[in-house]
Amino acid sequence: MTTIAHLIAGDRLSTGSTYEITDPYTEQVIAVVADGDRTAADAAVAAAADARDAWAATPVETRRRVLGRAGELLEARRGELVDLAIADTGARRAVAEQTQVDAALARLRHWSALPADLLTVPAEPVASGLAGTVTRTPVGVVGCISPYNFPLLAMVGKIAPALFAGNTVVMKPAPQDPLLVVALTEALNEALRAEGAPAGAVNLVTGAGAEPGAALVDHPEVGAISFTGSTVVGTEIYRSAAPGMKRLLLELGGKGALVVRADADLDAAVAGATRAWTVHSGQICVTPARIIADTSVHDELVGRLRTALDDLVHGDPRDPATTTVPLISDVQRDRVAALVAGARAEGATVHTAANVPDHGYFHPATLVTDVGPEATVMQEEAFGPVICVTPATSDDEAVAIANSTRYGLTDQVYSRDLDAAHRMAARLAAAQVGINTCARRADLPFGGTKASGLGRSGGTHALDSYTDLHATVQPADWV
Numbered sequence: 001m002t003t004i005a006h007l008i009a010g011d012r013l014s015t016g017s018t019y020e021i022t023d024p025y026t027e028q029v030i031a032v033v034a035d036g037d038r039t040a041a042d043a044a045v046a047a048a049a050d051a052r053d054a055w056a057a058t059p060v061e062t063r064r065r066v067l068g069r070a071g072e073l074l075e076a077r078r079g080e081l082v083d084l085a086i087a088d089t090g091a092r093r094a095v096a097e098q099t100q101v102d103a104a105l106a107r108l109r110h111w112s113a114l115p116a117d118l119l120t121v122p123a124e125p126v127a128s129g130l131a132g133t134v135t136r137t138p139v140g141v142v143g144c145i146s147p148y149n150f151p152l153l154a155m156v157g158k159i160a161p162a163l164f165a166g167n168t169v170v171m172k173p174a175p176q177d178p179l180l181v182v183a184l185t186e187a188l189n190e191a192l193r194a195e196g197a198p199a200g201a202v203n204l205v206t207g208a209g210a211e212p213g214a215a216l217v218d219h220p221e222v223g224a225i226s227f228t229g230s231t232v233v234g235t236e237i238y239r240s241a242a243p244g245m246k247r248l249l250l251e252l253g254g255k256g257a258l259v260v261r262a263d264a265d266l267d268a269a270v271a272g273a274t275r276a277w278t279v280h281s282g283q284i285c286v287t288p289a290r291i292i293a294d295t296s297v298h299d300e301l302v303g304r305l306r307t308a309l310d311d312l313v314h315g316d317p318r319d320p321a322t323t324t325v326p327l328i329s330d331v332q333r334d335r336v337a338a339l340v341a342g343a344r345a346e347g348a349t350v351h352t353a354a355n356v357p358d359h360g361y362f363h364p365a366t367l368v369t370d371v372g373p374e375a376t377v378m379q380e381e382a383f384g385p386v387i388c389v390t391p392a393t394s395d396d397e398a399v400a401i402a403n404s405t406r407y408g409l410t411d412q413v414y415s416r417d418l419d420a421a422h423r424m425a426a427r428l429a430a431a432q433v434g435i436n437t438c439a440r441r442a443d444l445p446f447g448g449t450k451a452s453g454l455g456r457s458g459g460t461h462a463l464d465s466y467t468d469l470h471a472t473v474q475p476a477d478w479v
């Protein structure tokens, strides 16, 4: 098995120490990866800083072609990437195809086709005899730090707007599943070479621990950090980035509420709620983790969820019959198990799925009922296949429960009364609310309020996190 090295300005940089990547289902080692430290991160930042001016001066058309060409190169390897996503993340095939790979390629295509004039902001007409211009300028070197779950999609969501805007990047993927980001880096390197663009525009550092990411955050040459991950680490980054006054995009944890009003279509609500079991086993920040059901439909809903729980198939992600996959690691499995054990200890009723394989990092899909809003399992993110259901006697109470956590990422409202649903959506603290759907639109602003983060990605809103607004002013009669 070859060791995967850091990729700095297109060159492999091997460090002495390495660590292993395991397939979450087979528990077999599938790759050996460089275990980077501060020295590796510093080398990557130095390369990105060297390339900063040349890449910023590279025409936007060329920068877009690099993104487009990288997308084509990855598309040509699609089958291989899907298999890699299954082995690296444990995603079942449909999730690996649609969300791990195709959604990421679509995002690259999207940014490669956006107009260059997005970087010019229309200024007010002449005011007080003065004319002005406003331009989006790159912040310089961007440190892109991503979590495990959808590694390619998360990283493309960072590097595409950052490179489009003329920044150079250092990528630091999650320790658990970095292999698709290695493929992304290879494709970007090839595309940079083909365009005669500076190789140091794109750099990759891997590592098993916090050190390389932390080194990017406090490096003086890094102008912005784009971070997706836990609220605990995001808070640390906010603090460490303060002395350098770095631009920050912080996409952090969530504990989504799915409110089921009395008049809801229960089939639709159940289909939405059970995504927490069937879409990557709840290892998604936007997973519907708390179901807040009007008392008139609560028992019916719980009954339907129990039936759905019994129908789940925990198994091999490569088997099309599988609905529920292992978690990324034994560490994450044990973390979820501790949260569920705590729910039991606090008096909740816990229903778990049966027939879970005896290997792989599975935590059985779990339904927690008879649980109040203050219970730890209702407040803390599981990032696993755990759904809690609690009753509400009114819209007011449902909103109060939904807003009672420290998070504010995504919520949903299920109701046949769209006016009432929109009124409720406006009162929810989440940054994005789905009405009768758990789907997201990639072009709408996405991010968090409260402890779920700072800044927005989604569509071209992401540019705010990767650019500064630069203004010029001059006498109008000189125009």
Ligand code: NAD
Pocket (backbone or CB within 6 Å): 145, 146, 147, 148, 149, 172, 173, 174, 175, 208, 209, 210, 211, 212, 213, 214, 215, 217, 228, 229, 230, 231, 233, 234, 236, 237, 251, 252, 253, 254, 284, 285, 381, 383, 409, 447, 448, 452, 453
């Ligand atoms: P994590 O915070 O443990 O790690 C995220 C990344 O930060 C990893 O690359 C890790 O190596 C790095 N890191 C760790 N310590 C660091 C430090 N001190 N400085 C800089 N970097 C450091 O998160 P995770 O376990 O990989 O992912 C799960 C979390 O991510 C969940 O909380 C989930 O809600 C969140 N998430 C949020 C979104 C979103 O869009 N809001 C999307 C996906 C995941």
